[in-house]
Amino acid sequence: MFDQCVLRGRRFAPARFCAPLAGYTHSAFRRLLADWGGTGAVWTEMLAARQLLREDFAASPWLRRRPTESCVIYQLMVRGGDMLERILDRLGEHGADGVDLNLACDAVSIRACEAGSALFEDLPALRGVLEAARRFWPGLLTAKIRLGSRRPDWQARFRERLRALEEAGVDALVLHPRFFEDKFKRRAQHELIPWAASLTRLPLIANGDLANAAQASALAGHLAPACGLMIGRMTIAQPWLFAAWDRPLAVDLPAVWHRLYQYVLEDFPPAVALRRIQMFSKYFAANFAFGHAFYVALSTAPNLGELRARAADFFARSPAILAHPIVAGL
């Protein structure tokens, strides 16, 4: 299931993708994911579009990519007035495999910029951004969306926006089937994917609360109209998730944590590195029966040396590993 798909003439095999997660899908994590293989493409975390004009693509942990990373889609937080021509030119010069527009983020700070969910809601502004993005970006262009705002006419509004995305020439959509207001409450409504797919000729990538191959198979009735699937939080917890999708894989968990630690240190200054490793450890902790103790110990570590010592101490006690980690609510 989801062994491959073709988007804008490019074949993605497998059609299993790592979702954009702010603070998580940075260069160090993408490097770790690439070591394992099995990921069709990775979305960067949301990048403020205008910031790209100032960043150093070779050094920035948000932008840099290594030759081992097969396909990186750069996700943009776009706001009206952004100089998309220059921004997208820069991405092209640096070999971006695709550009994704974030129309899903409902954070107050993002809405205040008229971006994310606010842009999705504002149809004229949305049309303007889509038209410019398509005009200046010749490659793969996707958009990440939710169902919209929970209101009586949400279905008509959703349909209208799918039409705008289609008319503008977007190549594919990532659908996280929750309402903006849901944040991460309730569950993703996978049963709405066939309905959404029936509204558009655009390929849909299904996202939200997906965890592994067995669960995706169990949801096949709902997921079948999608061309691919995208997983976020569980990929952070288990960077080997896609490599182990259809075959058993022996994983040395302490070695994975130490490798991430090392990679983050190579890409981030120490103060930021500490925070990034602590954030990763929150999801990684889900693999252990007493993962909460692991996370609490690490999240209160005052520096990198102490962080590493506390992790080594936890691993030395041969902690019990969970067969089915849960990331819901994290």
Ligand SMILES: Cc1cc2nc3c(=O)[nH]c(=O)nc-3n(C[C@H](O)[C@H](O)[C@H](O)COP(=O)(O)O)c2cc1C
């Ligand atoms: C900590 C965190 C950061 C996120 N950052 C982004 C982001 O930068 N851009 C985006 O489109 N979605 C972002 N999301 C949403 C995820 O991409 C994804 O849609 C959501 O987590 C549901 O998928 P999952 O259940 O597989 O995690 C974020 C989610 C989390 C939990």
